[in-house]
Amino acid sequence: MARKTGSHSEITGPRIRAVARSLFARYGFAAVSMRQIAAEVGVQAGALYLYTPDKETLLFELLKAHMDELLAAWDAVPAGDGPLARLEAFVRFHIRFNLDRAEAVFLSYMELRNLGPENFAVIEGLRRDYETRLETILRDGVVEGLFAAPDSKVASLAIIAMLTGVTTWYREGGRLDRDAVGDIYWDMVRKAVAA
Amino acid sequence: MARKTGSHSEITGPRIRAVARSLFARYGFAAVSMRQIAAEVGVQAGALYLYTPDKETLLFELLKAHMDELLAAWDAVPAGDGPLARLEAFVRFHIRFNLDRAEAVFLSYMELRNLGPENFAVIEGLRRDYETRLETILRDGVVEGLFAAPDSKVASLAIIAMLTGVTTWYREGGRLDRDAVGDIYWDMVRKAVAA
DNA sequence: AGATTATCTGAACGCGCGTTCAATACAATC
DNA sequence: GATTGTATTGAACGCGCGTTCAGATAATCT
Incomplete structure (x- = not known):
């Protein structure tokens, strides 16, 4: 058969x-x-x-597709009016996207070490692209005097780590729905970089 | 031989x-x-x-020892004067401790799934203990009107995720030393929960 | 209807896995 | 210097691994 x-x-x-x-x-x-x-x-x-062709490539293609979709999805979000609106959009987007794809997010943050050097570099580069999107928002806001972030690179990494952590505890049907979670995190992020 | x-x-x-x-x-x-x-x-x-006795127990004992040391080390930190001082102490402690033991931290956050249910429950319980330490500080601060955190449980998880993320990018001898990193993160955390 | 192509099976390859255990070498004690 | 106990070796156990490939079947094309 x-x-x-x-x-x-x-x-x-x-x-x-x-x-x-x-x-x-x-x-x-x-x-x-x-x-x-x-x-x-x-x-x-x-x-x-x-x-x-082999097991590692299977993993790589999953990670690559996820990062491509992440960047494309963010780039498709309408640019807000000014750094504050764009930051809020980023926070809510990141939480929503990550909760929608918890498995892929988990993979992207945990299984990078199973890639060979070339594949690793590709994913790492895409991740850096994404981080730069946020860093740019922060920098623009600092220039306009809206934000106070002593180190915009570190601040963007800190914010992303905080937002991504949602996937480790959020459960559908729990005490909070997605919008409520977005509200809480946006409140914290907004204040964390406030001037 | x-x-x-x-x-x-x-x-x-x-x-x-x-x-x-x-x-x-x-x-x-x-x-x-x-x-x-x-x-x-x-x-x-x-x-x-x-x-x-076997490979899993070897992992479990590493994780257990790490969590025990984490809790003991935090409990040995002199209680600050009021929630604000205690929060600052927590932030700086967590960063310092995690940077000193980056390998163990990585393990504790990534290899939990390789434990059997009973061993998993033990580590999970210790982690919750640690999270509760921070949550208590936040709650005390909210009661005193020093902090504004709409959900102290979520806020504590968000802060810990943000702080733990330091280990993913910090490199000894890099642009920032540990104290500088502590300053940046403390600035963000302080503002994030500010009233 | 017959030939071709795409899709999948089932068996096999060599290898390394976690774990066990009798034999052995060394250190400490008498 | 013999005895005892601890620390370790080295070989073996059955098993599952990633991967390959000749052959079988179903769909498609002529």
Whole structure:
């Protein structure tokens, strides 16, 4: 027996990526075997290699796609009117986007070390791009006298770390909904960089 | 050939833990083999089992010891005069302690998922203890009207995430020394919860 | 209907894994 | 200098790993 009825690469490919993302996020890249991924997809291990040259590349493509989507999604957010509005937009965007893709976020922050040097550099570069987006907002605000941040680079890293931490405790259906979380974090960020 | 001259359990035990902490932090728990640890210690793999019943317990004991030391170290910090002084002490303590033990911090935040449920619960409980220390400071400050934090639990998690993030970018001998980093973060935290 | 192509199976490859244990070498004690 | 106890070796256990590939099946094309 080989191919099952109705199986196609347009289905299997995305399914492999979704399953891999989920399992990598839950158990860690090194702890998940190609056979486990294949089993969850409903396919033999060898079939995975129709869709990825090797395990590390599978991880890299997940991370790369996530970072690309993150940057594209932020760039699609309407530019607010001035640094304050743009900062608020950034805070709310980052929380919303990260909660929507908790698994991919987890991966991007935890499994970078499983990439070879070249792949690592690519992801690291995209991350720096994203951080620079925020840093620019902060710097603009400082210039206009709206913000007081003694070190805009450190401030942007601090803010991103704080916002990303939401994914470690937020649970759907819990005490707070997403908008309430956004309000709380925006309040803290706004004050943290206030002039 | 068996034991080498001068080898004793008082030396090998701590060395195993130090090597394991370092390798786990660098490559991840699942990606490091007992043979790699043994090789770095200068011993055969079997000898590790004189010091730990299995690999997971080795990880658990590293995490447990780290959390115990974290709580003990914070409790040894002189209680400041009022919530503002205590918050400043917390911020500077957390940064200093985490930078001193970057490997253990990394482990504690990334390899929890490799523990069984009981071991996981123990570490999780200690972490919650630590978070509660900060939350109490915030709550006291809110009561006294010094702080404005709409949700002290979320605020404490946000602050800890922000502070812990220092370990991901700080490099010894870089542009900023530890005190300068402490100043920047204290400035942000102070304002973030300001009334 | 027959040939071709895309998709997948199932078995195999060599290797390293966590862990166990009898044998052994050294240190301490008598 | 013999005995005892501790620290360690080195080989072995069964198992699962990532990856490859010839063969089988289903869909598509002519």
